Amino acid sequence: MPKILCIAEKPSIAKAVAGILSGHTAQVKSTASKYTKNYEFNFDFGPPWGKSQVVMSSVAGHTTSYDLPKEYGAWANYPCSIPFEAPCEITIDDDKKAIAANIARNAKYSQVLYIWTDCDREGEYIGTEVRDIARKENPRIQVKRANFNNLEPNHIIRAACNPVDLDERQAAAVAARIELDLRIGAAFTRLQTLKLRSIHGIDPKKVISYGSCQFPCLGFIVDRYHKITRFVTERFWSIKVTHVRDNVPVVFNWARNRLFDRMAVTLLFEQCLTAKKARITKVDQKPTRKFKPLPLTTIELQKKGSSYLHMSSDAVMKTAEALYQKGFISYPRTETDQFDKGMDLRGLVQKQTQHTTWGQYAQGLMDGGFSQPRDGKNNDKAHPPIHPVICAQPNALSLDEKRVYEFVTRRFLACCSSDAVGSTTTLTLLWGNETFSASGLTVLERNFLDVYPYERWTTNELPLFREGEEFEPTEAQIMEGKTSPPTFITEPELIGLMDANGIGTDATMAEHIKTVIDREYVFAKERGGGGGNAAPATRGRGRGRGRGTRGGAAAAGGEGGGGGTGVREFVPSTLGLGLVEGYDDMKFDVNLSKPFLRKEMEVKMKQICEGQKTREEVVRESLAMYREVFDKAEQQIAVLRRVNSIILNLRRLLTFD
Structure with a gap:
């Protein structure tokens, strides 16, 4: 045998x-x-x-x-x-x-x-x-x-x-990435640590680490921070028109939205008042649909887990991994948003009819409500979209597992449902020479919305208006406001930027975000809450290996981390700000905090997988790119030191004040 x-x-x-x-x-x-x-x-x-x-x-x-x-x-x-x-x-x-x-x-x-x-x-x-x-x-x-x-x-x-x-090609791509991350990370880490440690008073046992994915991630956070701190508030004015009909106040929005010239708005408003009566020039009624969601990918799971479940992307992925290992969901690392036509989706829906919460809805799909899922644009040819494999009752899961499993399952059932159907009414109003509009919605069939509470689509009916009718608005006034700065970048936004710019893979983005927090380059805080606490940086000299979740005891069954109570947003620390601004001031053709170098490296990894390049070619070409930047950085290291000193002293002054 x-x-x-x-x-x-x-x-x-x-x-x-x-x-x-x-x-x-x-x-x-x-x-x-x-x-x-x-x-x-x-x-x-x-x-x-x-x-x-x-x-x-x-x-x-x-x-x-x-x-x-x-x-x-x-x-x-x-x-x-x-x-x-x-x-x-x-x-x-x-x-x-x-x-x-x-x-x-x-x-x-x-x-x-x-x-x-x-x-x-x-x-x-x-x-x-x-x-x-x-x-x-x-x-x-x-x-x-x-x-x-x-x-x-x-x-x-x-x-x-x-x-x-x-698949030897895929393995070769990973080997190339590991070697490149080791060499590039170790070189820049040595340079940064030796030249900046004394400025920031960092413990001699700690290092100021560099990673070719973590730095662009940090760069996105710093870019948003600068947009906030450099924002200049401007005052604006607009015209608001309200008409009450059948005891329902209808607000008509100004086509110009707003102007930054108070006198101009005042003159336009006076022309409207002179005209007295307004006229409905168009009543547009048409059917509309709210499309059901696409099948679930890893990126979408991380983004929606952060925004809907209020869990960190890292916690979402660890929880999904635990659910997969227990046999409750499919493999949670996939770029595919298309279900194979031969896949028994009805069989998967049938299993959910036993669930105590959404079992009745699943039974409705089996009784004729089933609709083939939409096809997205991505298919990695390796794994299907994330979906439930068996029915897991709530008492079989931990709190975080319950939340992630519920989202995965409700998303799957929504994919197998029909689109929501409604009717919209749009009114166009002419008052003087100014145009205004109002919109209403009547939801006729909720369909997938009944099982997918993460999206809202509610009825907002307008009273009856007829084309050509005239009336004197119930209320009209000039509204004053001022522009607001953007908010700190949120986790879903950051993941979206990393995905769009090819920084990391769908399975590693959460780890890169966790890394910049662990290294104290950024602080995470809940939107609307106080500042977060970053874990101390503990990495020594760089070692090349794969994803952190595959490197040790955690992979053997360590805890997956918990969720929070709100969407996280990120603020750069003094050190994180100093690193990005320091390299920015060196005026490289390709900046280390921008995604271009790493994105080009990721393209080369795909070329290895497709047989267009060998591992040796990619390592040689990528090292040459980064070595050129490293040599320039070493020559201008005084710039990096000067910028970090300035930022550190400025923040100390602000704190003292």
């Missing part, structure tokens, strides 16, 4: 898959790692292996790290640019050596290595880490991977019986 070694990305996935494939009869054995266990059972994979002896185990995120050799850790002995040139080495982390030993020991006597990592770029790379450890012990072992995106039993069994090859 063949022996097959199955390795999942996380202990929870290994446990779930082993339970499904073994019919919950697997023998559980401990390993030398506190994170992982081995599950032993038999399973019939079909051709070519048939019934096989299986050992199912896992890693806990990344097992290896890219790093510079230890001798380069003595910063004083080398120029800050040394990370661009020094060799890189791949090592197994100390806390992962027991995991690697477990893989090697079981691979020695196995004919097949079966990878069960997440089906995305990072998962492919983690799969190659596992493969390399196994092949070092058993060079002849055959390597396959399971292609799965949820933990529904039939789906897992199909994945086990239909293996595919690891």
Whole structure:
């Protein structure tokens, strides 16, 4: 009987898959790692292996790290640019050596290595880490991977019986990014720390870190801050017309909206008063629809989770990951907003008919209300949109899990519903030479709105007006106001900007936001509330690895973080402001705090995945781009120091005052 070694990305996935494939009869054995266990059972994979002896185990995120050799850790002995040139080495982390030993020991006597990592770029790379450890012990072992995106039993069994090859191109793209992040981050981190630490009085054990994704993220926050602080308020005037009919006050909005010349508004208003009567020149009635939402992507989950659920994007992703690992929702990292036409959506709706809250609505869809979801413009060809896999009753979930699961499920049911239908009435009013308008809405069919309370569309009917009729307005007056500055950038806005500018991936944006907070470059606070507290920066010299959620014990089942009570907005700290303004003052052709350098790097990563470039080409080209900027920054480091000193002293004065 063949022996097959199955390795999942996380202990929870290994446990779930082993339970499904073994019919919950697997023998559980401990390993030398506190994170992982081995599950032993038999399973019939079909051709070519048939019934096989299986050992199912896992890693806990990344097992290896890219790093510079230890001798380069003595910063004083080398120029800050040394990370661009020094060799890189791949090592197994100390806390992962027991995991690697477990893989090697079981691979020695196995004919097949079966990878069960997440089906995305990072998962492919983690799969190659596992493969390399196994092949070092058993060079002849055959390597396959399971292609799965949820933990529904039939789906897992199909994945086990239909293996595919690891995608070497996607793994190469991740390897390129890890090496680039290490080299670029280590070089700039050394430069910033050595030159700015004394100015800001930073603890010698801490560093002023640089990241090619985190800095553009910081740049967006600082840009909004400058728009606020440099905003000049202006006074404006407008004309407001109100007419009461059938005891309903109807407000007509001025077509000019507002003018910044009080005298001009006064003259126009006097012309209206001279005319006395106003005339309805047009009554426009037409049907309208409020479109149901598109299928759910990771970006949309993070944005809506922040604005609707009032949770941080990082907490939303950790909670979604926990729901996925428990088998309640599909894989939560996807760019796809199109459901495959062959997917059994009605079957998924049917499962929700048992839910105590929206079960009746789901039953209505099964009884004839089902409508095929809209198609968005994105399809990553890897994972479907995020959707519920099984019906999870509220008592089976934690508070945050309940909120995220409810949103995912209500979004899915809304996608499978009909658009809301209504009728709009628009009145056009001519008073003197000035045009005004008023609009009303009658909601005729709520449809998806009945299950999706996150969007509002309410009836606001207008009294009856006839085209050509004249009347003297009940009330008219000149309104005075003043322009207001923009607000601090919110988390949904920041995620939208990062997405539009190619900063990070849909799965890493929340982590980049968390990083700039952890490094105390920005402070997070709830909109309308007081200032937030940033966690102290604790990173030492940079190490190259993958997403933080795949790097250690947290991946093995650490806590996911809680939600808040309002939408978060971000304010730059003195250090964050000094870094961005300092680099701005260097007048680079391509600024470090702008998204262009990182966006170009992300384009190159996609070219690796598409076979247009090799990993070596991308690393060489990207390092050349950043090395040019680094050399200029080093030459003008006095500018960075001067700007940070000025900002620090100014803020001290303002605080003292």
